[in-house]
Amino acid sequence: MDLARTQLGEKIIGQGLKYLLSKDMDDIDQLIDWAEKLPMPKNHREYLESAKKFLKDKDSNWYQFAQRLLSETDPNVKEKIGMNFFLNANFLGVQKQNKAANELGHSVPWAILIDPTERCNLNCTGCWAGDYQRDEELDFETLDRVMSEGEELGIYFTLMSGGEPTLRKKDIIKLAEKHPSQVILLFTNGTLVDDEFVAEMKRVGNITLAFSLEGFETTTDSRRGKGVFKKIMDAMDRMRKAGLIFGASVTYTRQNTEELASEEFVDMLVDKGAAFAWYFTYIPVGKDVDVDLMATPQQRAYMYEKVLEYRQTKPIFIMDFWNDGEISHGCIAGGKRYIHINAKGDVEPCAFVHYATCNIKDVSLKEALSSPLMMAYQKRQPFNMNHHRPCPLIDNPEMMVEIVRESGAYSTQLSDDETPEEFAQKLKDYSDRWAKIADEKWSKTCAAAK
DSSP states (O other): OHHHHHHHHHHHHHHHHHHHHTSOGGGHHHHHHHHTTSOOOHHHHHHHHHHHHHHTOTTSHHHHHHHHHHHHSOHHHHHHHHIIIIIIIIIIHHHHHHHHHHHHTSOOOSEEEEOSBSOOSOOOTTOTTTTSOTTOBOOHHHHHHHHHHHHHTTOOEEEEOSSOGGGGHHHHHHHHHHOTTSEEEEEEOSTTOOHHHHHHHHHHOOEEEEEEEOSSHHHHHHHHOTTHHHHHHHHHHHHHHTTOOEEEEEEEBTTTHHHHTSHHHHHHHHHHTOOEEEEEEOOOOSTTOOGGGBOOHHHHHHHHHHHHHHHHHSSSEEEETTTTHHHHTSOOTTTTSEEEEOTTOBEESBTTBOEESOBTTTSOHHHHHTSHHHHHHHHHOSSOSSTTSOOTTTTOHHHHHHHHHHHTOEEOSSOOOSOHHHHHHHHHHHHHHHHHHHHHHHHHHHHHHO
16 A cells, blocks of 8 residues: 555656646645645655745745746756656655665665766866876767666766767767656767757757856866857857756866856856856866865865855855765765766766776676775765765875775776875875864854754
8 A cells, every 4th residue: 555655646746747847936836735745755845845945935046046947948858857857866766776775785876977988179277087098988888778777776867077978969869869767967068069969959858968167258268278168158048049958067276266156157157047057176186287276275165155155045056066065964976876987987986086996898887886996985984074074085085095995996097106195195285274164164063053
């Protein structure tokens, strides 16, 4: 009977979500009231209660956000992205992930980040992929297999980076067709997003893009090349005109933190039609990279405060990959909530952690998730009880040394003559300085929670 109720509830929720996505915000009150009567797990009910607060407040930025998405998005895209993200990836998918995790004895990720190619038409300063072999690619069959194996585990969110993933446009469209239950998000430099690709994305409906920006035109072009900013703006205009969902991906450094954190920049994203923004802090990956390009601990703290502010005031969904450790209860990498597979096939805990103990060409996704590196990672999570210090790379670099040594991981970089100890040492000063700020913030967080 419980199983029947659950299955019936899932079906009704699916039908209700489809109904919502076909309507506008005027129907939201009635739908929320109806949804509250459905059988659902405790955590999903908590999400519903949280959503209820802002969706019923017509003056809130989140109401404006939902209204904009519902009114401006193409119906096919709205249904595909909405159903796949909310129902498949979060409602049904999480249940499947939890069941698989119990059976396997370790975590199953919510998302997979995979690189179709390491090739790129740009050469951006400080690129985290800059120390990979640039001619590496994963063939269509491998990409298809990983996505299929992910679905068996309840993973319906596939992110793609590189390299530049749009160099594989035709294969990505084919993958979207073969996996209509998934959301596919591409991190792209935006320079290859033409009318034909936009039309194909609109047709399949389940692809979204995150455009890489460094700030406004001068700052973006200084790192990415002259004319790149304008090409991104033009691509955003094409996406918005077609009713597609898109966002931005930004990396804050010592040079551009204040610009990316400015209200003017966030307002520009909103005005262009961006639905979301990923904020990443610069990570000095590779032997000869410039550690001084990292945002200072003070700048990182400043970004944390500004993102919190904009979540309360701006109609855009902003994620801060490092500073959101408080929300995610620490680091989400290592298979806990996501993994990275580079274009050579090496299965890494994170896009910024260039170590592996297996290659996806030789093992199944299940086997990769059970690899010594992932187990060594998960064994130590959270890496710090202060969730303002979530990362084993920049916040707790001694942990990365332990993980690599215990798992016997090999370097996935072109230049592998830098030892884990050497890498940890060059980040020690930063981690120590951030610790002082983070510990003070965590004390305030804990005091507020009492």
